[in-house]
Amino acid sequence: MDLRQAYADARAAGATRHRDIALSLGVTEGMLIDAHVGAPDGGLQAQRVRRDFPRLLSELSRAGELMALTRNPHCVHERTGVYEHLSVQGEPGREMGMALGEDIDLRLFYSHWAQGYAVREGEQQSLQFFDACGVAVHKVFARPATQFAAWQALRLRWTDPGAAPPQWRTEAPPAAADAPGVDADGFRAGWAALRDTHEFFGLLRRHGLTRRTAMHLAAPQFAQRVDRHAARVLLEGAAANATPIMVFVGNPGVIQIHGGPIKRVAMLGPWLNVLDPRFNLHLREDAIAEAWAVRKPTVDGLVSSLELYAQDGELIAQFFGQRKPGQPERCAWRQLLDAQVDDPVWSEETAGCAA
Structure with a gap:
């Protein structure tokens, strides 16, 4: 399937949300975004970013006001503010972190972060992060009050034109289950x-x-x-x-x-x-x-x-x-x-x- 063309057709038919379009096409949102790496101007465009996610997030404060978006299948949480007071602990690949800003308050479990993108579509610009199956874990959107010079510099510094396409996992990890013989x-x-x-x-x-x-x-x-x-x-x-x-x-x-x-x-x-x-x-x-x-x-x-x-x-x-x-x-x-x-x-x- 040509995901770029299928996405363009869905957009022309009135679909708006990336996640919903991806589901309708039988792929995950991360797969849909990755298909637009190197796409020409005029539509959805994406660039892969380097995978040092704790450090990347620690630099977001330079861009000032942003919108943080975290979701699960049934709920979306959007908060506008500055990414402040970032901390991280743990060994590489298993890091845990926090953002303790006045507005943006996050608990971060980086072992579930597999791939990131700088995304642009029309006037909307974002950084989007996905797990190993291509399910979104967190997104960061530029806002009218964003310091765009710093935002663009950050995007330029973190994009990785030579990054290989991800090897998406096709099966989700098993759901948590109760242990036998509960006391x-x-x-x-x-x-x-x-x-x-x-x-x-x-x-x-x-x-x-x-x-x-x-x-x-x-x-x-x-x-x-x-x-x-x-x-x-x-x-x-x-x-x-x-x-x-x-x-x-x-x-x-x-x-x-x-x-x-x-x-x-x-x-x-x-x-x-x-x-x-x-x-x-x-x-x-x-x-x-x-x-x-x-x-x-x-x-x-x-x-x-x-x-x-x-x-x-x-x-x-x-x-x-x-x-x-x-x-x-x-x-x-x-x-x-x-x-x-x-x-x-x-x-x-x-x-x-x-x-």
Whole structure:
């Protein structure tokens, strides 16, 4: 198949999103982008970039304001700001990093990053990064306020005209599965003994559990299943009373976080959206198979969240009340979440929140 021509035909027929066009053609988005390496002016163009991704991202601050985009199959998270305070640790090929800017807040798992491109189509310019199958892990878009001289210099410095085409993996890695013989009582005791939300990942690993199975095994005072439309109710409530929240959306390569208030919440077809000037969220509400209200004990008191899961058990998104370490969560957030839970066990502990 001539992917360039097939893409041009799809565009002419009114298709807009690269991912959707790639799916319609039976390829991944990375394969579609790579097919446009060296394409002539006037349409989609791509250049491969050198694969030192931690260093590349560390230089993005020179370009000033950019838009960070991270998605999974059911949710897109877009945040405008500056890539600041980048850090990385770990051996080459297994690096983990963070971006802790005022606006752009990322957790980066570079072992899942395989290929990157500088992409241009019309006036839109971006850097796009994909896993070994060609599934997007993260994208960076130039914005009107971007410092374009620095952006162009960065693109020129990082493109690699001699890079060989990638050898895409055609089979995705197997999905996570639960270990046999789960110690449910030990897991519940470990949950009750948590003192930091980050300890939860280690708890899952020790007991060989996926997140969704953990929800089903949890004691009722720590996890309650709620209506799958709860995210809409929470977002509308947070917007109405100006409760600042945190929105986590990720894939194996990146977790992207918004922290702060939201203003405009709107349903557009099946999509639940936040449409603010510097933060956009696009969530397929019809893809939510399960929604859970979750509590984790910490040294700062209970930390509550809403977690959304797809039919295959993958985590779609998480919502928290915004807070800093050392601070209890806001009562306004807890009240929004508590209102979604029917079981009275959940509401027994109401102390330990901040006005």
